[in-house]
Amino acid sequence: MRIALVGATGHVAGRALEQVVQAGAQAVALVRHPEKLPEPLRSRVQVEQGTLEDGAFVVRATRGADALLWLTPTTYGAQDFRAYTLELARNVARTLQENRIPRAVFVSSHGADRPGLGQVSFAGEVEKLLEAAAPNTVSLRCAGFMENLLASVDTLKDGQLFTLLPPDKKYPLVATRDVGDVAARWLLDASWSGHHVRGVHGPQDLSANELADILGRVLGGPMRCQRVPAETLRQNFMTRGMSPSVAEAYAQMFWGFGQPDYRPSEPRTAETTTPTTLEAFARERLAPRIRATSSRPGP
Numbered sequence: 001m002r003i004a005l006v007g008a009t010g011h012v013a014g015r016a017l018e019q020v021v022q023a024g025a026q027a028v029a030l031v032r033h034p035e036k037l038p039e040p041l042r043s044r045v046q047v048e049q050g051t052l053e054d055g056a057f058v059v060r061a062t063r064g065a066d067a068l069l070w071l072t073p074t075t076y077g078a079q080d081f082r083a084y085t086l087e088l089a090r091n092v093a094r095t096l097q098e099n100r101i102p103r104a105v106f107v108s109s110h111g112a113d114r115p116g117l118g119q120v121s122f123a124g125e126v127e128k129l130l131e132a133a134a135p136n137t138v139s140l141r142c143a144g145f146m147e148n149l150l151a152s153v154d155t156l157k158d159g160q161l162f163t164l165l166p167p168d169k170k171y172p173l174v175a176t177r178d179v180g181d182v183a184a185r186w187l188l189d190a191s192w193s194g195h196h197v198r199g200v201h202g203p204q205d206l207s208a209n210e211l212a213d214i215l216g217r218v219l220g221g222p223m224r225c226q227r228v229p230a231e232t233l234r235q236n237f238m239t240r241g242m243s244p245s246v247a248e249a250y251a252q253m254f255w256g257f258g259q260p261d262y263r264p265s266e267p268r269t270a271e272t273t274t275p276t277t278l279e280a281f282a283r284e285r286l287a288p289r290i291r292a293t294s295s296r297p298g299p
Contacts (some may be wrong), residue, residue, distance in 0.1 A: 081243070
């Protein structure tokens with residue numbers, strides 16, 4: 001079995017690549033920077049260097065594939081975020097058709113079935129493009145990633161958790177390694193057919209207040225939870241380097257997720273529940289990062 005994966009230097013696709021290689025499948029990694037692939041993996045996969053904006057490259061790199069893992073790469077600089085997302089999606093749709101790749105696995109998001117949620121709604125449009133291009137697809141509608149906490153190491157170190165959602169609103173969180181494992185299972189299984197949507201919800205829904213309690217226990221100190229005012233979201237995102245279009249999409253997403261009646265359409269079941277707990281993630285990934293930051297010499 002020949003499996004092509006985009007974004008293989010990232011958290012989700014990188015984990016899926018590990019699982020695909022361990023299963024003995026022939027893996028093709030489409031990457032912009034091959035040097036970022038771990039050396040033990042780099043020597044065991046076919047590495048194709050290029051950009052997803054180059055449709056001809058995507059077609060060429062995935063010839064002969066039996067399955068393809070697709071995700072929209074993170075970008076902060078797109079002047080029109082929706083147009084950028086759909087341009088890449090049309091590249092992969094063309095690839096699926098020209099190369100007659102029978103199966104596509106797409107890392108999507110909960111909320112992709114609803115309008116007005118920024119890039120999450122864009123993901124819903126990508127789902128439809130892939131379904132029209134390949135006979136068999138699965139859209140993995142994922143919870144928020146625990147790894148997003150790694151961007152807040154400096155404030156967490158000081159005992160402060162900033163949240164973009166109401167502090168008492170429960171929200172699903174998932175570790176990217178679990179998403180990668182789910183994606184790999186679909187990629188390696190040639191028995192399924194048709195178009196599917198699957199939730200990937202993590203072990204439990206947590207509010208920001210509960211999240212702060214868990215982080216406080218793991219990190220060994222009190223953790224204060226504070227919500228970022230909704231009216232400042234766009235400006236905060238642009239201060240981080242996002243274009244106005246990307247900042248608007250993120251602000252729409254968090255505004256929608258924060259509404260009292262918002263819940264993922266996909267119900268939590270044993271199938272959508274994944275094993276890595278927030279406590280385990282915090283001990284294994286977050287706490288070492290905070291300790292490493294704390295040990296750096298000051299200016």
